[in-house]
Amino acid sequence: MTILVTGGAGYIGSHTVLELLNSNQQVLVLDNYSNSTRESLERVTKIAGRKIDVVRGDIRDASLLKSIFSSYSVSSVVHFAGLKSVGESVEKPLEYYDNNVVGTRVLLDVMNSFGLKKIVFSSSATVYGDPAEVPIREGFPTGATTNPYGTSKHFVERMLMDLCTADPKWHAISLRYFNPVGAHSSGLIGEDPNDIPNNLMPYVSQVAVGKLKELSVFGNDYSTHDGTGVRDYIHVVDLALGHLAALNKIESLSGFTAVNLGTGKGHSVLDMVQAFENITGKKIPYKIVSRRPGDIAICYADPSYAEKILAWKATRGLSDMIRDTWNWQSKNPNGYKG
């Protein structure tokens, strides 16, 4: 049986494909390379010593999906494919709703018609909006999102819930990621943003490698221990293993299940800068600028449900995250472009 991984050439997808191969699963990747290259999968093949079947194409292409499900015996789908830039989603909301929501609708429809009813979906802590308290538990209200990207994740979750209510044969696990960072310890695969990074850790590592001059810290007047935003950073390999744990349990979890994937620990922007400097010995010049619209002060998970229901918890700490980020960035200053 094969596991179909949509968006498997991307940052989190490539790390998950590697862990799936390491656990002897058959994997088929479907990716349109809109935010990735074939090189990430070449490197996954190199690390794992095993070949991966890859189809270049779009999740919105129903006839392509039909031909995939006709040719492969797919047991479940791990669904990463989608657009993920918060800022871009504000400028191009229809692209986000088309790719993320319509794309998932097409995928679910074709899966349904083939009687394939098991999916693990890449959701996000962003569905909680600005939570009333932390740590965030899965039962907290969702949907008060602050941008079209977050809303698209919320819509997909609603679609999955409604589908599971309509047809009890469906099994859908929505993994709500907190802040994925780091890279595989080989330094061969990692996060490779197309443009100037939006996210903190890729920005910091590009400052460290000399590609960017200084970090802008978005606000130091939040009610946190040092005034800067606090997040739950999780190592991408722990996150990848969370998908394997979800696949292990999916048969026994009927209907819709939402699970936080985080560590339960919050770190501020300045904590991250300090830790990066301590671990890498690189100086990170920074300036404090105004808050970034849509940002919240504090976001970290209560990860206990994941441990209970998936028998999974994150084991890699902040120093692993930073060491592996730097190992990847310093070995690949221009990402997969060499």
Ligand code: NAD
């Ligand atoms: P990524 O951009 O590196 O990977 C997404 C992959 O999907 C890319 O390879 C891209 O080419 C592909 N893709 C996009 N649209 C497609 C389409 N229509 N058809 C086929 N392939 C398509 O992003 P990532 O960081 O690996 O994130 C993976 C998933 O996790 C996304 O759904 C993202 O929204 C979600 N997520 C990411 C984060 C994060 O901080 N990285 C946090 C929460 C949730």
Ligand code: UFG
């Ligand atoms: N930050 C800076 N300077 C930067 C970049 C970020 O100060 O150049 C700060 C932010 O203000 C925030 C923290 O660093 O306080 C983390 O910001 P990121 O952009 O790295 O991450 P976010 O928490 O804003 O969002 C990320 C993903 C979303 C996802 C969310 C889930 O980008 O897609 O985590 O929690 F939904």
